[in-house]
Amino acid sequence: MCGVRVVDPAATPLxxxxxxxxxxxDGVREVIPDVQRLLLLEYNRMRRALLGLP
Known part of the structure; x- marks a missing residue:
């Protein structure tokens, strides 16, 4: 979301x-949530908190 990569291929290629x-x-995709969706939800939660919304 902010250009931050959890796993940096340059630092840890393997x-x-x-x-x-x-x-x-396939089994992992069924269990692990979509990262982009989680980032969007967290961003919206942060914005709502800054605006004083529930």
Missing amino acids: LAVWADRFGAL
């Missing part, structure tokens, strides 16, 4: 490749 392969598994 971990980045593993994370991509792991995330592509």
Whole structure:
């Protein structure tokens, strides 16, 4: 969301490749929520708090 990567391919290339392969598994996609959706929800929650909305 803010340009922050949890797994940086430049710093940890093997971990980045593993994370991509792991995330592509059917069983994982069923269990792990979509990251972009979670970021959007968190962003909206933060904005509502700043605006004083419930």
